[in-house]
Amino acid sequence: MPLLIVALAVVLLLVMMTKFKINGFIALFIAALFVGLARGMSLPKIYDAIVSGVGDQLDELILILGFGAMLxxxxxxxxAAQRIATSVVNAFGISRVQFAMALTSTAIGITMFYEVGFVLLIPLVFTIVREYKLPLLxxxxxxxxxxxxxxxxxPPHPGPAAVTETFHASQGTTLLYGLPIAIVSASVVCYVWPRLAYVKRINPRLPVALITERKFDEDDLPRFGTCxxxxxxxxxxxxxSAVAELSMDSGSEALGYIGFFGKAPVALLIAxxxxxxxxxxxxxxPEDTMKPDDGGAATARPDSSSGMVTTAAPAAGTAVAARSRFAAVMESCNEAIKPIAMIIMVIGAGGAFKEVLVKSGIAGYIADLTHGWNVSPLILAWGIAALVRVAVGSASVAVVTAAGIVLPLLHNSSTSPELMVLAVTCGSIAASHVNDPGFWLFKQYLNLSVLDTIKIRTGYxxxxxxxxxxxxxxxNTIVG
Incomplete structure (x- = not known):
C-alpha cells in the first residue's frame, strides 16, 4: 500500500536520524532509495529522479541561501545587528523590553537564520537581565x-523558500501574506507564554560561561538608520513586486523590471x-591595521628646492587600507557560507526524496485518495508537515517532505499556492523537541533542564x- 510505504519511509528517517545519528543528507537519500525500490522503480529511474529532484529543489534557492547568509x-x-537591538530597547524603555525584543528579533529574523539571530541577540538579553534584575525567560x-x-x-529562509520552489509560488506574495500572520502569531505567543504560571515558576540563572566575549563599543557601531x-x-x-503583480497588467514592461528587483536573490544581493x-x-x-612598512605610513624625503624635509601624502597607504577593509568584509562573507553547506545539502536531498515520491506514483495516489474529501488542502498540508516535523525534528526536512506529498492536491484545487506554502511552513514549526538542534541551543543558552525545555519550547x-x-x-477567506 503506497501510504504504508510513505509511513515506513518516515519511520526509517526517524530511526536513522535519531537512534543512529545519521546525517540528514545521507538519511534522505537512503529514504528516497527505499521508496523507489519499494514502489518497483528501476535503479536508473530512481537515480534520474534523485538528480532531477536535487536540481529542481535548489534552483534559485542556492542563491537565496548564499546571499542571505552573507548578509x-x-x-x-x-x-549593525547590535545597533538595531540597542536602539530599539533604548527607544521603548525597559518597561517595554518584551516588545522591544520582539520588534528587534523581527527585523533581524527576516534575513537571518534562527541560530544566527539567537546567538547574536543573546548577549543583549544577558546584559538587560543582569543590569535590571529581570527574569531570564x-x-x-x-x-x-x-x-x-x-x-x-x-521566505527567504530555507524551508519556506524551498516550498515556494516546489509549489511554483511567488516569493513576494508569500511574504506579503505571511508577514501579518507571523507578526500576529508571534505577538500572541510572546505576550502569553512568559506570563503562564508554570513558565514563571521556572527561573534559570544566567549561564555566565556561555556569554559571548565580543562586544562593540558605542562609538564603533554604525548608525541606526543605515542598519x-x-x-x-x-x-x-x-x-x-508582490503588490505590482496583483495590481499591474501582466504584459507591462515596468512590471518586468519591478519583478526582477523583487526576486528574492536579487533583493538580497542588493542588500x-x-x-x-x-x-x-x-x-x-584589529589585525588589518596598517604597519609602518606596508605603504601606509607617510614617507619623509628632502625637498630639492628648499633643502627642507617634507612628508609625502600616504596615498598608497589609503589604497592598502581600502583593500584591507574589503578583505575583511569578504572574509565575513566567506565564513558565512560554511555553516549553510549542510543546510543546502539537506534541502537538496529533501528535493530528491520528494521527486522519488512523485515519480513513484505515491503523490498521485494520495491525490486520488483525497479527491472528494471534505478536508481543506491547507489543513491537510499543515497536518502532514506537523507530523513529519514531530517525527524527524528538522523543519527543513518536514517542509520538503510534506510539499512533495501534497503537491498533487495543489494541482487539483483552486487554493492559492502561496497559502499552501504557509500552511506547510506553519506545520513545520510544531512541537520542537529533542531531535531538533534548535531545542538544544535554546536549552543551553537559557540554562534549562531538558524537561523544562520541553515544557517551554515544545509548547510554544x-x-x-x-x-x-x-x-x-x-x-484564505480574504484572498481566496
Whole structure:
C-alpha cells in the first residue's frame, strides 16, 4: 500500500536520524532509495529522479541561501545587528523590553537564520537581565519565539523558500501574506507564554560561561538608520513586486523590471552590496591595521628646492587600507557560507526524496485518495508537515517532505499556492523537541533542564503552529 510505504519511509528517517545519528543528507537519500525500490522503480529511474529532484529543489534557492547568509554575517560582524537591538530597547524603555525584543528579533529574523539571530541577540538579553534584575525567560522568550516564527514562516529562509520552489509560488506574495500572520502569531505567543504560571515558576540563572566575549563599543557601531535601511530593503523590494503583480497588467514592461528587483536573490544581493559598501569599514579587524612598512605610513624625503624635509601624502597607504577593509568584509562573507553547506545539502536531498515520491506514483495516489474529501488542502498540508516535523525534528526536512506529498492536491484545487506554502511552513514549526538542534541551543543558552525545555519550547512552537494555521485559513477567506 503506497501510504504504508510513505509511513515506513518516515519511520526509517526517524530511526536513522535519531537512534543512529545519521546525517540528514545521507538519511534522505537512503529514504528516497527505499521508496523507489519499494514502489518497483528501476535503479536508473530512481537515480534520474534523485538528480532531477536535487536540481529542481535548489534552483534559485542556492542563491537565496548564499546571499542571505552573507548578509547576516556582515550585519553581525559590523555591529549593525547590535545597533538595531540597542536602539530599539533604548527607544521603548525597559518597561517595554518584551516588545522591544520582539520588534528587534523581527527585523533581524527576516534575513537571518534562527541560530544566527539567537546567538547574536543573546548577549543583549544577558546584559538587560543582569543590569535590571529581570527574569531570564522574561527577556529571552520573546526573542526566541519571534526568531522561530520568522525563520519557519517566511521566505527567504530555507524551508519556506524551498516550498515556494516546489509549489511554483511567488516569493513576494508569500511574504506579503505571511508577514501579518507571523507578526500576529508571534505577538500572541510572546505576550502569553512568559506570563503562564508554570513558565514563571521556572527561573534559570544566567549561564555566565556561555556569554559571548565580543562586544562593540558605542562609538564603533554604525548608525541606526543605515542598519535599518539594509535590513528592510529586501522586504520592500519583494513586497513591492508582490503588490505590482496583483495590481499591474501582466504584459507591462515596468512590471518586468519591478519583478526582477523583487526576486528574492536579487533583493538580497542588493542588500548585501549595500551592507558591504556602507558597513564594510566597520568589519575591519584589529589585525588589518596598517604597519609602518606596508605603504601606509607617510614617507619623509628632502625637498630639492628648499633643502627642507617634507612628508609625502600616504596615498598608497589609503589604497592598502581600502583593500584591507574589503578583505575583511569578504572574509565575513566567506565564513558565512560554511555553516549553510549542510543546510543546502539537506534541502537538496529533501528535493530528491520528494521527486522519488512523485515519480513513484505515491503523490498521485494520495491525490486520488483525497479527491472528494471534505478536508481543506491547507489543513491537510499543515497536518502532514506537523507530523513529519514531530517525527524527524528538522523543519527543513518536514517542509520538503510534506510539499512533495501534497503537491498533487495543489494541482487539483483552486487554493492559492502561496497559502499552501504557509500552511506547510506553519506545520513545520510544531512541537520542537529533542531531535531538533534548535531545542538544544535554546536549552543551553537559557540554562534549562531538558524537561523544562520541553515544557517551554515544545509548547510554544506547537502554539505558533496552531496560530499560524488559523491565520492561513483566515487569509484564505480574504484572498481566496
Amino acid at each position: 547576516g554575517k556582515v550585519l553581525a560582524d559590523s555591529g 522574561w527577556v529571552g522568550l520573546p526573542m526566541s519565539m519571534t526568531l522561530s516564527t520568522m525563520h519557519s514562516f517566511l 535599518l535601511l539594509i535590513v528592510i530593503i529586501p522586504i520592500v523590494l519583494m513586497a513591492t 548585501l552590496l549595500l551592507a558591504i559598501a556602507l558597513l564594510g569599514p566597520k568589519v575591519s579587524r 512552537t506547537s502554539a505558533l503552529a496552531v496560530l499560524g494555521l488559523g491565520g492561513v485559513l483566515l487569509m
